[in-house]
Amino acid sequence: MRAAAAVPLFLFGGLLIASDSEAEEGRIRAANQLEVYYDTNLEESVLDDRLDLDLSWGRFSGGIVFLSHSPSNPQLLDPNDFGVRQEGIRKRWATATIEPITVRLGDSYASFGNGLVLRVVEDQAVDFDNVLDGMAIEAELGRFEIEGIAGTNSLGPERTVVKGVSALFFADAGWHVSFNGAIVDSVDGTTVVPGRDQIGGIEGGAYLPGGFEVAAEYAVRHYKPEREGRSPAPDGHATYLQASGFVGPVSLFLEAKDLLRFDHGYTIPPTVARQHTSTLLNRGSHVPNIRLEDERGFQAEALWSPLQDVYLTGNYSESEARHSNLPAWEAFGMIEADFAGAHWVLLGAETEEKVREGIDRTFFERITFGGDVVRELGRGWSLEVLYETQAIQQQDLATSHFEYPLKYRDHIAAATLSLSPKHTWSVNYEWTDSPLEEKDSWLWVEWSIRFGVVGQLTLAGGALRGGQVCSGGVCKLVDPFEGGRLELLTNF
Template identity: 20%
Template sequence: MKKIGIVLSFLVIICLNLFASDNLRISGLNEAQYAHKIVKDSLNNFFYDGFSFRLDYNDFSFGMKFIAELPKYDKFNSIDKLKSDNISYKWDERFLSYKTDNFSALAGTFEEAFGTGIVLRVYRDEEFDIDTRLEGGLVKFSPKNWNLKALYGALPSEYNYMDFFGVEHDEYDIVSGIDIETNITKFIKLGASFTSSRIFPQFAMEEKHIQQEILGIRALCNLKWMDITSEYATSKKYKLIYEPSQDGTAVYSYLNTYIGKFTISSAYKRYKNFDFRMNDLPTVNHSNEPLHKYIAPGKDEEGIMGELRFVPNFSNEFIVNYAEAWDRNLPNKSRLKDFYAEMRHDFENFSITTEYSHLDVNDKDSGIRKKELTPSISVDFSIREISILVKAEYQCIEEVDFMEEYRHYEPLLQTDIGYKNISLSLVAEYSYKNWDDIWKRPLWLGGEIYAKILENTELRFFAGKEKGGEICKNGICRQYPTFKGIRLELTTTF
């Protein structure tokens, strides 16, 4: 007991000295959300709170994030009754780091990317429910013209192991990697990456892991009139369950050329047997749409993209983008075509932006063909201190699902009004198949109020119905699920 008192006294003295120091900085974020979801056969009230803080003292940093969900909100499924599994509270992030001018070391939860991300990218995207962050160690060293990275970490596997007695055991995927980049000249950089990972497979009948090794090389060139990035990687999987080994390759290249007031961009991708959980393969199209719905992007995919951007002056901008993607070796040939055009003109007191997108995905492996044609126009203007945005969109969607064809139309009308620290966004969306059906379909009508109630506190309140997908409200674009009810968000920084 006496020893515990001595330790506590020592910790108190350290804390008092830190708080009295001018080198100690404390920052944090608290995100609270309440949602009342109107849906049958489900719970209606959901609470979420995420609290994170960071302590910086000289070259050291320490941070943690705690998340409580009562119950955990499921974006896609209803929860008929409250169970213990639905209540979630956890330490979502913990790290301790040390950083100087050319050296840094971190232990805990981290995100990182090697090169363009085809060899490795571990990150979190809450909107798409992606979390491949690692728990482990990360070291960076930058002597003169070199940049070195080394990491080792683990994350929960997508699948668990069930033994002979039906007991489920948690499994973890493990990865280690190193990345090297150097400046050859003032304009050229060369880099190389290597990762070795141990992945728990989906259909393992015993505790057997897949081993995967990826080696990548890249080159970057930045000149006054152009910049180019190219990366090539090879993958080798072994210790597979049903085959001895599997080799894969990935190629990605991106080029920007600057000619006067024109910017010409082009990109190319080629992925073959290159599916890896802890990377992020570029889709190489404006819509960020994958070629296949049920097949991993790296399995078999090739594509190109070209973009022309013309900015003759500060008042005008023109963009044209076109991309195609296809597979080579799969039995059913799939194809994707994506076209996007934008024109903006600023008048003296207002601006007009017109957009048109045409997406055509023929995914023969899933038996789905989808076409989306979306013209839109938006007007942005101000009346004294009030800023107003009006947007109109008319989307036509055609789908063929196993020989059955569906076609419907989704018009949208949106108005955003802002005054000082308060803004209001009203969105009305509709969906109908034909003119006889136009008065029988429901209307998605919702409004969101944004207010900066304190210097460090923001409030968002939504009421109504949302169709889902990417929705831009009050200057923020997010991916939303289909929702009906009210939602209150409170964000505080310190």
């Protein structure tokens, strides 16, 4: 399916708008996302479309996700080379609810506890989706909740089977405990080894007097040896602890992790590292370097409001590996305040990290400062101005005796002018003195228009630096891009 595939998609969307989308108890809802890119370097364009269509009828519901990917030159721009299903009906499911049981067939999701044992989830912000094609069952029986899922990964290159079950008990006193288990096929090179990862765990949490809340989870990963005569691999384990509450006027948040030999295909444990609003801080995050095979660490955050509309945030996180010298830490501080008719944010952070790269490690130090101010200008107009700067020092530890560290600085300046409620114009300028980059500056402009309930259009163009983008602890690398982009979101 190529470019022309988008036409019937939108005709279908138009029919939905024109037709009566609600008949008796039945309901139809659809959302469409159209993106058109034109890359000025490649002189190629891509048209992507995603249609989410949901239907519900009393106790039954169902839905599909329809994708169309239409590059002008498939050999250059077609991600289907990786074997991932990117076109046609990518997902489809049907659910039936007969209280207290809900059964879902088709593409299904589930998450047990804090995600140590099993986490099957979609995050559209970073195109992450480890959906299972199979069946999921949920039942709420008084104070018990039972959840089960079984299926194959329908989007990955290798077919693996995943089965999991969770039993949760809620007590009146404000505590809960759950027992979780999963059996996951693992991929050894290109060979799928059935049921090799067997994971089980216990998770609990409680609300304590004084507004405190605590949570804990412990899980074991048993690795099933496949060949006779081979000594069994030692079990892996994962621990997660968390506590939060007020100490006087200060809100405290503490968490800790301990992961050892716990790298299996369906675990996404808490990162225990701060996720920031700052682009430069998130780009240099420790999150993509977390080692599920060997990592332990903690995070502490304090939030205090000394005056009305003034908030101070302080955060420190640290992690290390048991069996190698790969430490990482970050200290972060932020002030948010409403002052002189504007909202101000000032932040600063220092990060140090050793990352395994090639035969040895690379040391990174990043010192970041940033500021952001938003002010209403009257008659629906508002202006936001942002500046971030990050000094980076990196050193290849294998060659440190004869090579000086590399030092450079990145900057981002952005201005956004909005005319509420319809229009937003933004300019983002990024520059660096890094010798590792082919370009030293990137300028990106964007115009966004809202059309009430119908949707939103964004027109943008220029150059984007790309790099690491993180959302919810899942990170992806975005390629640099030069050209134009059109995005249209529509709700039917």
